[in-house]
Amino acid sequence: MLLANLSADTSAPSPRLLSKYSTAADACLRISDLAMVLVAALLAYRLRFDTWTPAIGDWIPISTSILSAALCFNAFPLYRSWRGRGVLSEVWILGLAWTTVLALISVHTWLLQLDRPTYLLWVGLWYVLGFALLGFSRVAVRGVLSMLRSAGIDVRRVVVVGMRPPVIRIHRYLRQNAWVGMQIVGYFSTRDDINIADSTDLHCLGPVQNLREYLAGDRVEEVWISLPMGKLGRIKSVLTMLDKTPVKVKLVPDTSELAALNQSGEQIGSVPVINLRQGSDAPDNSFFIIKAAMDRTLALVALVGLAPLMLAIALAVKLSSPGPVLFRQKRHGRAGEEFSMLKFRSMRADLPASAEVRQATRGDPRVTRLGAFLRRSSLDELPQLFNVLGGSMSLVGPRPHAIQHNRQYGMLINCYMQRHYVKPGITGWAQVNGFRGETPRLRDMKKRVQYDMDYIRRWSPWLDLKIMALTAVRLFGQKQAY
Known part of the structure; x- marks a missing residue:
């Protein structure tokens, strides 16, 4: 089925309609993939052991890897028609398949008691070189087909x-x-x-x-x-x-x-x-696995690296004003599920509770002096790394709004609730484009929602990395955060 976003037909083409160029490309890919696995193994062996001739026992994992690659690459699958699909999608699927192959080989070497440090280094080099060679061969085949098709051949x-x-x-x-x-x-x-x-x-x-x-x-x-x-x-x-x-x-x-x-x-x-309507991180989407792995891995690394800074901020919050260190507030997550979002407390805790949730404004008397600095620098958001590690949030996604604000804007802005097709994020596409903090006018919130929808449509691992890089450059000290 071909939808308006040019989803490619994934069924096997009939022999009558499969061009000789596509047939040749498919055969070349299957042969070159297995050849690249072998070449990567021998090249890694040469770099580690200074010889091109593996020992008799080392041919066992090499031959097993070729068999595993033949099975795994078909299972993912890597040999369907990629006509109409981007090269990055193919490379990501290739990375998952190759990781599975090397994981099987690692288990195999362990079972054969080959897991000495020298062999672990060999497998590590094999993994890196194999991914590089497999990716290069596929990009090369795509390049040849692109030149043919640009010239009107195989169209x-x-x-x-x-x-x-x-x-x-x-x-x-x-x-x-x-x-x-x-x-x-x-x-x-x-x-x-x-x-x-x-x-x-x-x-x-x-x-x-x-x-x-x-x-x-x-x-x-x-x-x-x-x-x-x-x-x-x-x-x-x-x-x-x-x-x-x-x-x-x-x-x-x-x-x-x-x-x-x-x-x-x-x-x-x-x-x-x-x-008709769905997020980009559906569990049956291969990118969902990549995003979940990125989120938890980077969140864990960030928590370890930022632990001294977070402890210092926690101590400063505790000494600056009476009240708890962390601020918890119910927010809507993916599919509208409620979760408790964490922040370093930036407002006074001795004020009477209000039934209405109000956005912080310039000169807001509720914000402490330390809290104003934390909010401008986004340091108050650091505890949300625990939300990411727990799975209720993502590093990048639409920012979660207060539940009362969701109910309010859900009635005023079309497609507003579609923001909840994906997990909310610590930072997002709207935030790095200037729509952060207070939204005093309805059109400001509409613009933020437009950027959130654009993010959901365009999501890729590279877009997440780009937003995280832009966050470090653009958000710290941004004037809209009070």
Whole structure:
């Protein structure tokens, strides 16, 4: 199923439609992957033991690694069609598969009592070199295919039935990314088409009644149907027209009016299902594993490294004003679940409790002198590393708001509650773009929500690392934090 975000077809292509270049690339990848595993093992052995010839016993883990790679790389899988998918996605999946292979080899060497320090260093070098060589070989194959496709070779030709907004977006994407190897040659008009007078160079191939005649005289690999989702009768008539034509057919549903978020397709049993709204860290997403591992690993490292600073801040808070060191407040997390968010206390604790939760403002009498410094420098947020370690928060994500504010803004801002499709973060895309702290105007909160939605759509490990780097540069001392 092809959705508006150009999700690639993951099923095995039919022999008729699989080009000789794709077949050759698949065979080259399978052979080169196993060759790179062997080369990495021998190169690491040479660096560690100063010889290219492993001992007889050392050939056991090497041969086992080749067998494990053949099985694991197919299981993840790494040999499906990557046409239309970014190279970073493939590299991440490759990293997970290669890590699994070396984990199996490490266990194997331990069982064979080969876990001496010299062998552990060999396996470590093997892991690094193997990942580098495997990644290089795949990027090289992609580069060759990209050059071929940019030159018009191995390009999959597509015609569209109907003209809806998703088709225009896909067409623009394909024109800007020739390496994908797809070309929309034109569309057949229907009564539900939108006006595309000046918005695209796609030309009309005639009314939909001419589709069968066109396919009989021109070789086209795929037909995409782009009709309103309520026009099932017309979709069925197009499918009937294509019954005697051995061509791939895909549905491009128009979800633009449904406020969809990270839409994708899946199959439950024998029933195809379209996910209209979901976060980017769903448990069935491979990136979910990466994000969870990044969060906990970096949070643990940060807690160990910042322990002296956090102890000093805790002591300063305790001495500066009466009250507890930590401030706890209920916030909404992923899927709206409540959790207690931790902060160093930055406000006076001897003031009468108020039923209304108010944002801190400039010159707020509730904020202590030390608290003002902690808030400006974001040091009051450090205890949230414990929230990250416990799994209720992430290092990067939409900032969690007070529950009362969620109820208030949820009524005023469309899609506001979609922020809770992912875990809240200590910092976020909105914060590094200037929308941090007090939001006195509704439009300020709307802008923050727009950045949060953009983050959820675009999430990747690299975006998280970029936001963390920008946090260190932009947030400390930012004037919006009172």
